[in-house]
Amino acid sequence: MKLTTLNNGAEYARNRTAQDLHGSKFDYSGIIFRISLLIGLGLGILILGAVLWDVIGDGTGYLFNRGWDFITGNASSRASSYGIFEGLRGTFWIGVFVIVFSFPLGIGAAIYLEEYARDTRLTRFIELNIRNLAGVPSVVYGVLGLAIFVRALDGFYPNSIEKHLGSTTAAAGSTLAILVLPIVIITAAEAIRAVPQSLREGGFGVGATKWEVIRHHVLPYAAPGIFTGTLLSLARALGEAAPLILVGGVLGSLGPKSSLFEIEQLGERFTAMPLMITQLAKKPAFIGDWNSATAGAILVLLVVVIFANLVAILLRNHYEKKRS
Amino acid sequence: MNPEITDMKSTNNELSLHNDQKDKTLNRIFEVDDLNVYYDDFRAIRDITINVFANEITAFIGPSGCGKTTMLRSFNRMNDLIPSAKITGNLSYRGANLYDKKVDPVEVRRRIGMVFQKPNPFPKSIYDNVAYGPKIAGNVKKGKEMDNLVETSLKKAALWDEVKDRLKSSALGMSGGQQQRLCIARAIATNPDVVLMDEPCSALDPIATGKIEELMTQLKEEYTILIVTHNMQQAARVSDKTAFFSVEVEEESDSRTGILVEIGPTEKIFSNPEDIRTENYITGRFG
Numbered sequence: 001m002k003l004t005t006l007n008n009g010a011e012y013a014r015n016r017t018a019q020d021l022h023g024s025k026f027d028y029s030g031i032i033f034r035i036s037l038l039i040g041l042g043l044g045i046l047i048l049g050a051v052l053w054d055v056i057g058d059g060t061g062y063l064f065n066r067g068w069d070f071i072t073g074n075a076s077s078r079a080s081s082y083g084i085f086e087g088l089r090g091t092f093w094i095g096v097f098v099i100v101f102s103f104p105l106g107i108g109a110a111i112y113l114e115e116y117a118r119d120t121r122l123t124r125f126i127e128l129n130i131r132n133l134a135g136v137p138s139v140v141y142g143v144l145g146l147a148i149f150v151r152a153l154d155g156f157y158p159n160s161i162e163k164h165l166g167s168t169t170a171a172a173g174s175t176l177a178i179l180v181l182p183i184v185i186i187t188a189a190e191a192i193r194a195v196p197q198s199l200r201e202g203g204f205g206v207g208a209t210k211w212e213v214i215r216h217h218v219l220p221y222a223a224p225g226i227f228t229g230t231l232l233s234l235a236r237a238l239g240e241a242a243p244l245i246l247v248g249g250v251l252g253s254l255g256p257k258s259s260l261f262e263i264e265q266l267g268e269r270f271t272a273m274p275l276m277i278t279q280l281a282k283k284p285a286f287i288g289d290w291n292s293a294t295a296g297a298i299l300v301l302l303v304v305v306i307f308a309n310l311v312a313i314l315l316r317n318h319y320e321k322k323r324s
Numbered sequence: 325m326n327p328e329i330t331d332m333k334s335t336n337n338e339l340s341l342h343n344d345q346k347d348k349t350l351n352r353i354f355e356v357d358d359l360n361v362y363y364d365d366f367r368a369i370r371d372i373t374i375n376v377f378a379n380e381i382t383a384f385i386g387p388s389g390c391g392k393t394t395m396l397r398s399f400n401r402m403n404d405l406i407p408s409a410k411i412t413g414n415l416s417y418r419g420a421n422l423y424d425k426k427v428d429p430v431e432v433r434r435r436i437g438m439v440f441q442k443p444n445p446f447p448k449s450i451y452d453n454v455a456y457g458p459k460i461a462g463n464v465k466k467g468k469e470m471d472n473l474v475e476t477s478l479k480k481a482a483l484w485d486e487v488k489d490r491l492k493s494s495a496l497g498m499s500g501g502q503q504q505r506l507c508i509a510r511a512i513a514t515n516p517d518v519v520l521m522d523e524p525c526s527a528l529d530p531i532a533t534g535k536i537e538e539l540m541t542q543l544k545e546e547y548t549i550l551i552v553t554h555n556m557q558q559a560a561r562v563s564d565k566t567a568f569f570s571v572e573v574e575e576e577s578d579s580r581t582g583i584l585v586e587i588g589p590t591e592k593i594f595s596n597p598e599d600i601r602t603e604n605y606i607t608g609r610f611g
Binding site: 118119196198199200201202203204205206207208209212216217220221322323 | 400402405407430431433434437438439440442444445446447456457460461507510511513514
């Protein structure tokens, strides 16, 4: 700025203000932070993309060739005739157990902790422990399932083919239901905690009982969060392999084929999609089509999990729309 | 359901017929006697003694932290929702002890409705907001009867003309002032005896505030209204009685307690208060 060209003080002041307002400092740390965030995001997407690319590349051709036979067939010693039905059936029943036992129990526990329990030391101790339980490695839950559902409740299911072994579908489902229970409780409790107190007061203010406030106002408002959390935990349960190995999942064919919905198989031995994938991946890649079969099985499991997530998103949107 | 309170309610209906008798003891809606409210060890209000009369607007004014809201929320047992809250002294509603063991707070709140500081309509339709209270009370049939009740409640709240064409649309799509009038409609839909208002205009602009104030003066024909306000002009404009609360700081422990300085006809409180603290407050020399 050339002072000599200024002819009055007002113009000088104006120019001076303008000059002061021009930022002189370059926000290096901000830019670096932003770049590192982008790198992190990019790496995540890159890895996911690479896995998908690999699996889709290996598996789609195989899936198209096999068609429904791959879905409805039993495990076999040849890749060209391998079927994942037994795994799908096990995974289906595990999902049923999680939905039937973990969801009501977990959401109920969350309602109790948030709405009914007094804020005492005992309550806080319990909450802390639920959080810790959510972080316990899944293998440990496998040991728990082995001790309780396989050993202690051995022979509990009267139709058990091999009564001396409690490694049944029911034991596997119960183990995974227990595994996701803390996660269900935590996410549901977070969603309930996020319900504004003013909404509860509005309900009480017109003479609603505690249960009416919870049923009519708290739960509908918390529903999107509860559904998102619980269904994501379902997806997690469907993908677990380690606890199933400990509970005694079969890494081979189960023998004669029974239908998906037959309740008797709760007392029979089981396998599940993650176990089948483990087993398929261990087959020598250079013999037959095992590599493609593995990729095909992974694709099917991915579709199942994505479907669970999709339902979660749809339910969330539905209830979010309802509350606005 | 407490039979005592039901009886009280029916007495009220008879009472309104004989209002011209001006029997002050019968006209007493609330009698508060030496009331103390504690949150754990903290005493929020101390030794409050107030009478509230039927079909009047009683305003509670005073600086922040003086316990006005705590006092207001004692009238419909809203403080019960805070686990640490404890109450001593006597608070009777039409002669019945509100804090008797047999009293059901749910029944109390059906008779003593509440409008909150921030408009808090339910995330439902306008219609469902108004219909909710009567619906859970179970004394109004769905359909025509409910439609009529929703309409009269919205009319009493001076909202009908603005919303009659969109009763099924979400209450959250309305302006703040409309939402607050909806909350008033929701409160009076249960046909209460008393309406408690906790700073109902603090989140509203002057035009919406004016509407609500006008509404209050109309509503007092049918209801007894208690209002907490930070706006002294508002108290002066709408209320019949004004209670001035203040904070007392104990020197040794630095604990703060809300006390009632004085209560009287609004005109007198604002023109010729008895206590110097009231005068200082209303002339803006304190608080």
